[in-house]
């Protein structure tokens with residue numbers, strides 16, 4: 385039998401089948417006519433291996449979820465063991481060891497006594513907002529049902545979460561569906577006036593929050609913030625003083641403080657949780673992404689005993705009414721426990737301090753590049769704003785980085801790295817030299 389065209393390779397076949405039937409997230413699918421998606425066959429440590437045999441350094445931890453590299457033996461063993469015992473059971477009316485132990489661990493780590501589980505970050509946002517408003521209803525103040533967030537904040541993209549996600553592109557098309565929350569100025573340290581310190585920006589932004597709360601506290605349930613780094617806004621970093629002041633204002637005006645640690649949690653900012661650097665205690669903490677080390681979807685909302693007690697009653701309608709079929713899935717909880725065990729076994733926070741300095745040194749030429757503005761790092765998050773006239777810098781840069789075996793996806797003109805915590809010397813070199821080479825190659829296109 386003769387082929388009229390050459391037979392497709394397995395890789396081309398996978399890409400074609402993906403384009404025929406898979407709707408990819410955060411993607412204008414027509415763009416794939418020019419740049420098809422990359423088919424990945426397997427992953428190990430910080431490396432992704434394509435079906436074409438090429439390997440790519442996962443410089444953004446597969447959208448900020450992976451902590452200890454892919455296919456970590458400790459997490460794999462825990463999952464295999466759990467699979468033998470209990471795959472899943474509904475959490476209404478039933479309980480099991482992984483969900484109990486994980487709730488205990490998270491409580492010990494945060495000082496918040498109760499954990500409610502969901503599957504994704506956006507679900508955690510929904511849960512925290514609903515719980516806050518329902519708390520005020522249960523305590524006789526049903527008017528407190530509005531929310532306030534920071535300019536540029538990101539808390540997920542379901543209809544409820546979009547209310548507090550202040551990113552126009554993600555919200556515009558769905559605006560009629562969304563009950564918009566208020567936004568107050570971001571304490572982003574890049575907003576500093578000449579001579580103003582990051583702490584000064586934090587104080588000025590907190591003053592704006594105070595003015596807003598003074599007027600609207602009677603119908604406001606909660607303030608929601610991403611502590612220390614507003615990641616989706618382009619790694620906008622702020623001084624911890626903002627969180628201390630926000631805590632005091634929320635106390636004064638009787639408004640809950642929700643910290644969304646979905647991206648900043650689990651060592652990403654240098655401490656286990658970002659808000660801990662401000663020495664304050666929030667009313668709600670949203671967790672997801674790194675919670676399972678990047679293996680399975682799971683999210684959790686932690687809250688205080690005070691909030692919990694306001695729902696504890698004979699009346700069913702006073703209970704928290706929110707259900708997901710997979711709430712507290714044993715496999716996902718077991719992966720989370722194994723991930724937390726790794727923090728202890730590897731002394732991760734300390735080891736990351738050393739690794740981060742090594743990456744700083746390797747990235748010095750990038751940091752000193754004449755087109756870089758506001759080079760910044762907190763913990764294991766690096767960001768460089770690029771001064772360029774290219775309208776689609778991000779897409780072009782991503783292609784040049786991929787050609788160098790490196791996964792980086794700038795947000796607008798902000799180039800950032802958020803790698804897994806397991807880079808060896810070779811991986812650090814790939815990140816640092818690949819990021820710099822890709823920048824120079826992208827800037828070359830300005831003159832084309």
Ligand SMILES: *Cc1c(COP(=O)(O)O)cnc(C)c1O
Pocket residue numbers: 504505506507509538539540541610615616644645646647648672673
């Ligand atoms: C990613 C993210 C979310 C949403 O999590 P998903 O699992 O993608 O729904 C919410 N908040 C922050 C801060 C995030 O970075």
